[in-house]
Amino acid sequence: MSALTSAEPNPAAREHVQNHPRPSTAPKARHNAPAGQFSQRGRLSLSTSLVLLSPLVILLGVGFFWPIVALLFQSVSRPTWTAAHYLRLFEEPLYLQVIFRTIWISVCTVAITLGLAYPIAMLMAQAKGWVAGIIAALVLLPLWTSVLVRSYGWIVLLQRNGIINNALRDLGMIDRPLSMIYTEGAVLVAMCHVLLPFMILPIFSTLRNISPDLTKAALNLGASRFRAFYSVTLPLSLPGIFAGCLMVFVLALGFYITPALVGGPRTLLIATLISQQATEFLNWPFAGAISTVLLVLSLGVTIAFKRILGVERAASHG
Numbered sequence: 001m002s003a004l005t006s007a008e009p010n011p012a013a014r015e016h017v018q019n020h021p022r023p024s025t026a027p028k029a030r031h032n033a034p035a036g037q038f039s040q041r042g043r044l045s046l047s048t049s050l051v052l053l054s055p056l057v058i059l060l061g062v063g064f065f066w067p068i069v070a071l072l073f074q075s076v077s078r079p080t081w082t083a084a085h086y087l088r089l090f091e092e093p094l095y096l097q098v099i100f101r102t103i104w105i106s107v108c109t110v111a112i113t114l115g116l117a118y119p120i121a122m123l124m125a126q127a128k129g130w131v132a133g134i135i136a137a138l139v140l141l142p143l144w145t146s147v148l149v150r151s152y153g154w155i156v157l158l159q160r161n162g163i164i165n166n167a168l169r170d171l172g173m174i175d176r177p178l179s180m181i182y183t184e185g186a187v188l189v190a191m192c193h194v195l196l197p198f199m200i201l202p203i204f205s206t207l208r209n210i211s212p213d214l215t216k217a218a219l220n221l222g223a224s225r226f227r228a229f230y231s232v233t234l235p236l237s238l239p240g241i242f243a244g245c246l247m248v249f250v251l252a253l254g255f256y257i258t259p260a261l262v263g264g265p266r267t268l269l270i271a272t273l274i275s276q277q278a279t280e281f282l283n284w285p286f287a288g289a290i291s292t293v294l295l296v297l298s299l300g301v302t303i304a305f306k307r308i309l310g311v312e313r314a315a316s317h318g
Contacts, residue, residue, distance in 0.1 A: 068295070075288030085289035095273070099293070102270045105188055105259075106252035110199075110245050112192045117199035117244065124200070125207035139200050147194055151261040154190040155181060158262070182264035190262045195251055199244040206240025207233070246305040250298050270294050 044052070075085055089095045124135050142150065157163050160177040168174045180186055210233060218228035256271035263269070268276075270290060277287040 068291075071284070071288040072292050072295075073288075075285050075292055077285075085286045086293075088286065089289055089293060095290075098268050098270060098273050101184070101268070102253060103297075105184065105191070105269065106249050108188055109191050109195060109252045110249050112188070113196050113199040113248050114241065114245060116192070117196060117203055118241075121200050121203035121207055121240075124204045125210075139197055142194070143197050147257050148261075150194055151190060151258045154186065154193070154258075154262055158186050181262065182266055184263070184267050187259050187263040187267050187269075190258045191252055191255060194255075194258055195248045198247045198251060202243040202247065203237060203240040206237045206243075210236050242305055242308065246302060249301055253298055253301075254294060 076083060120135070120139065124132060124139070127135055155162075158180040159165070160179070160181070162181075164180065165174070165177040169177070214232050214236075215228050218232050219225070223231065254271050255269065256275065259267060259269045260272050260275070263272075271294075274287050274290050274294070277283045277290065
């Protein structure tokens with residue numbers, strides 16, 4: 001009975017609590033920020049964000065978008081509004097051959113770099129310690145070297161009196177030098193060497209985020225290593241594959257330095273043709289028409305890859 005009476009609240013204590021409430025422990029709102037500078041949760045307001053982005057927008061507009069728009073406008077407005085430059089591009093067999101050659105070399109570059117990049121990316125994702133550091137350095141080292149230097153390196157290797165021809169001649173395998181430079185094969189090899197890191201890095205980024213427990217679970221359920229790779233690892237790495245293929249293909253479409261140096265005039269690509277029309281023949285309207293075709297082709301490939309990736313994601317989540 002005494003325990004029950006001791007548990008009853010004291011009227012004096014109750015009155016003290018009501019008259020002296022406990023101070024709140026919630027953080028006080030800041031009132032020293034200027035009005036309109038911060039919105040809710042500390043984020044910048046729309047007007048402040050626009051002011052901060054305006055230098056970048058102006059720089060992109062003046063240095064990137066305006067030259068492209070001016071070149072596209074020039075391709076249909078000189079001397080009058082006409083589509084003659086586009087008709088010339090698709091009517092003459094030489095220019096169609098250049099377009100198809102560019103697409104073909106770009107597709108072959110994507111296929112070769114994908115076949116070489118996927119095993120390297122898997123090795124990078126599975127390696128640990130200093131081995132992973134060495135592999136990453138070997139992959140990133142070409143990116144630290146100028147494309148011009150790497151292209152001249154392939155010229156030294158593939159020319160008639162180059163390292164490869166001299167080595168084959170010293171070994172007695174050939175009697176006269178092979179014609180390896182200024183061919184489509186030379187352009188393809190040099191472009192694959194330059195663009196290979198752009199295929200490795202997206203695939204490596206995707207493979208690194210795949211949990212190894214998924215493959216172990218597939219193996220524990222009786223799947224072979226090939227079946228586990230085909231059913232688990234490969235589908236999960238498709239976003240990296242699509243990103244690498246898109247990046248390499250778009251870069252290969254507009255590649256200029258390597259095809260111009262290694263391919264020569266006999267292996268003309270779209271970028272080299274644009275430079276020839278603009279700098280040698282001073283035919284800016286026709287160069288603008290070719291640039292427009294290249295831009296439309298790049299945008300079409302980008303949209304197609306995006307749709308394919310969207311379908312793959314929907315299928316995987318469905």
